[in-house]
Amino acid sequence: MKIKSGQIVIGLLALIIGLIISVQIHSMDGNVIGGGLVPVQKAQSLAQELNKVRDEKEVLVEELKELETKIKEIEDAESKDDILIRNLVSELDKYKMISGMTAVIGPGITITVDDPAEEEMDYSDMSVIMYNYDLLLSLLNKLNDAGAEAIAINDQRIVAITEISLAGSNVNINSIPTAPPFIIKAIGNPDTLESTLNIRFGIVDQMRNRYNLQVKTQKSDEISIPRYNDIIKFRYAVPVE
Amino acid sequence: MVKLMKLKKSILFLFCILIGLLISIQSRVITGTFHYISPEILKDYDNSIKTERMEIEQLKILISEKQEKLKAYQSYSGESDSILNTMTQELNRMRLISGFLDVQGEGVIILLDDGTRDLYQGENPNDILVHDIDLLTIINDLKIAGAEAISINGQRLINNSEINCSGHSVRINNQFFAQPFIIKAIGDPKILHSSLSAPGSYGELLREYGLILNVDKSINIRISKYSEESNYKFLKTVEEGEMI
Numbered sequence: 001m002k003i004k005s006g007q008i009v010i011g012l013l014a015l016i017i018g019l020i021i022s023v024q025i026h027s028m029d030g031n032v033i034g035g036g037l038v039p040v041q042k043a044q045s046l047a048q049e050l051n052k053v054r055d056e057k058e059v060l061v062e063e064l065k066e067l068e069t070k071i072k073e074i075e076d077a078e079s080k081d082d083i084l085i086r087n088l089v090s091e092l093d094k095y096k097m098i099s100g101m102t103a104v105i106g107p108g109i110t111i112t113v114d115d116p117a118e119e120e121m122d123y124s125d126m127s128v129i130m131y132n133y134d135l136l137l138s139l140l141n142k143l144n145d146a147g148a149e150a151i152a153i154n155d156q157r158i159v160a161i162t163e164i165s166l167a168g169s170n171v172n173i174n175s176i177p178t179a180p181p182f183i184i185k186a187i188g189n190p191d192t193l194e195s196t197l198n199i200r201f202g203i204v205d206q207m208r209n210r211y212n213l214q215v216k217t218q219k220s221d222e223i224s225i226p227r228y229n230d231i232i233k234f235r236y237a238v239p240v241e
Numbered sequence: 242m243v244k245l246m247k248l249k250k251s252i253l254f255l256f257c258i259l260i261g262l263l264i265s266i267q268s269r270v271i272t273g274t275f276h277y278i279s280p281e282i283l284k285d286y287d288n289s290i291k292t293e294r295m296e297i298e299q300l301k302i303l304i305s306e307k308q309e310k311l312k313a314y315q316s317y318s319g320e321s322d323s324i325l326n327t328m329t330q331e332l333n334r335m336r337l338i339s340g341f342l343d344v345q346g347e348g349v350i351i352l353l354d355d356g357t358r359d360l361y362q363g364e365n366p367n368d369i370l371v372h373d374i375d376l377l378t379i380i381n382d383l384k385i386a387g388a389e390a391i392s393i394n395g396q397r398l399i400n401n402s403e404i405n406c407s408g409h410s411v412r413i414n415n416q417f418f419a420q421p422f423i424i425k426a427i428g429d430p431k432i433l434h435s436s437l438s439a440p441g442s443y444g445e446l447l448r449e450y451g452l453i454l455n456v457d458k459s460i461n462i463r464i465s466k467y468s469e470e471s472n473y474k475f476l477k478t479v480e481e482g483e484m485i
Contacts, residue, residue: 006249006253009253010249010252010253010256013253013256013257013260014256016260017256017259017260017263020260020263020264021263042283043282043283043286046283046286046287046290047286049290050286050289050290050293053290053293053294053297054293056293056297057293057296057297057300060297060300060301060304061300063304064300064303064304064307067304067307067308067311068307070311071307071310071311071314074311074314074315074324075314075324075328078324082325084325085324085325085328088325088328088329088332089328091332092328092331092332092335093478095332095335095336095339095341096335096478097473097476097478098335098339098341098399098400098471098473099335099336099338099339099400100339100400101335102478102479103478103479104476104477104478104479105477105479106475106476106477107475108475134374134377134378134381137374137377137378137381138373138374138377141373141377141403141404141405144401144402144403145403145405148401149401149473149474149475149476150400150401150476151400151401158400159338159339159400160338160339160340160390160398160399160400161338161384161388161389162384162400163381163384163385164381165381165385169284169288170288170291175295176292176295176296177288177291177292177295178288178292179284179285179288187475187476188475189474189475224479229296229299229300229303230299230302230303231299231302231303231306232338234337234338234344234346234389234390235389236346236347236348236389236427236428236429237337237344237345237346237389237390237427237428237464238344238345238346239333239337239342239343239344240342240343240344240345240463
């Protein structure tokens with residue numbers, strides 16, 4: 001009789017152990033995929049790393065600016081006594097601005113596009129705006145149609161060869177991976193830009209009602225748009241002599 | 242018999258220790274150093290770090306280029322001719338990449354036209370017509386495939402070219418065009434060709450709908466420069482000292 005009660009206890013214990021182990025494994029699992037219960041440390045270290053690379057970038061941007069200032073100084077000094085160089089400098093400035101090689105400011109509009117709110121999401125976990133990135137193409141086209149002079153998406157300046165492509169879990173713009181929310185800045189006549197986008201059955205209307213996206217447009221007197229951060233080298237296209 | 246009882250007791254003892262241990266580990270998971278963090282947030286962090294790293298790489302290349310230029314300038318000191326040369330070169334490079342120079346090179350010529358097949362019963366005629374989004378997606382696909390210069394019906398596409406589908410015609414760079422659309426793109430002909438012909442590509446989708454899309458490789462394509470006058474009324478270059 002005594003032996004039997006011992007067996008029951010052991011049986012119960014085994015059950016509890018099994019349960020605890022399974023719970024334990026479950027909570028460990030979260031770590032492996034990268035979500036769920038995660039040590040705070042891991043998130044903190046990621047945040048620190050992000051700060052570190054941001055600082056590094058900041059330093060490099062400063063260095064680049066310094067170099068550009070020095071180059072400009074030399075050009076200005078030369079242009080003082082040479083009218084040819086003076087013309088060249090102003091011409092160069094103009095084309096640098098057009099090709100997206102200088103940061104620019106001006107009045108314009110900021111558009112924020114984000115995925116549908118949590119409760120309106122359907123069961124797939126795919127980001128709606130990333131999957132339908134042609135909406136971004138369309139939006140850019142509408143902005144250009146309304147006379148936008150410079151555009152950037154998530155601080156990526158739109159230049160003549162800018163592409164938007166879906167790459168895995170990112171949307172690549174200028175081959176830099178970005179993710180929602182997409183913040184689109186455009187310089188141009190703020191009123192024209194805004195009403196072009198917000199026309200009934202227009203692009204914003206379509207994004208909101210058909211795709212449930214959260215879209216905000218805001219006019220502003222001063223918008224700054226960064227320069228294109230890469231060197232464009234043509235390997236196939238050569239100037240016609 | 243006594244031995245067996247002893248063995249059982251020791252097993253029980255071991256289990257108790259194990260349970261104690263597991264419970265303590267478990268309770269640590271629930272309180273204190275562990276928090277719930279959604280996978281999206283971690284992914285966001287990962288993405289941002291990746292993005293910043295790539296931008297840093299690009300900046301380093303830019304900086305080394307500027308350093309070289311500065312060195313060249315400093316070595317010229319006094320000779321305004323050499324500076325003039327360097328600046329003219331740079332000006333030509335800027336005009337080249339922004340679409341203000343005629344260019345030539347190998348690439349593809351694409352013909353895009355409305356479908357000629359009969360409509361199905363009750364089918365929307367829009368299914369076999371060319372729309373602006375078709376053109377935009379094809380242009381974007383070409384850029385992904387590395388196209389360096391693109392024109393539609395002779396209009397060079399620059400950063401603020403618009404493609405506006407307005408009824409029967411399409412407006413590109415403020416000029417009106419109708420079907421068919423002839424798109425020229427300079428780049429690696431093989432890659433450009435496959436970007437519009439690969440299974441699952443947008444080009445194939447258009448063909449399935451019945452639109453006409455022909456892609457021909459060519460060893461020499463000439464694309465003329467952007468022909469409109471570009472007036473920038475709102476843009477201003479950021480002055481020195483102002484932060485982006």
